[in-house]
Amino acid sequence: MGAWGTAAFDNDDASDWVYDLEKRGLAAIDAALADALAATDLATPTDTNVIAAGEVIAAALGHPVDGLREDIVELAIFVGPDVTPDHASRARAATERVLAGSELAELWGESDDGPEWRRSIDDLVRRLSS
Secondary structure (H helix, E strand, O other): OOEOOOOOOOEHHHHHHHHHHHHHOHHHHHHHHHHHHHOOOOOOOHHHHHHHHHHHHHHHOOOOOOOOOHHHHHHHHHHHHHOOHHHHHHHHHHHHHHHHOOHHHHHHHOOOOHHHHHHHHHHHHHHHHO
16 A cells, blocks of 8 residues: 555555545445445455545534545535435444454554554544544
């Protein structure tokens, strides 16, 4: 995974997932959540996609991360009418699975920026709980 920052969309996998979101809308979100919740071993890009989906859900429910890219804000507005509290609940559970043990968490755990990444994911969990 090529990453240039700790934010949810600061990597190649999440950027690729945005293309799916543009094409399939809520179906892309549902697939990302289902894949993450069903996976025995949470690996990339599944773990990365669920973080991206969680950010879109949080934004759609009125709790966007500071500095969210404008194109993601627009996509969140587009899917917003169909996003439910159940989406937030499933995204929170899937995100907590990423934190508990995933390839992404392991990669960030080996990085100097790991604590910053962890704070951003903890913040996502909090915003999905609002």
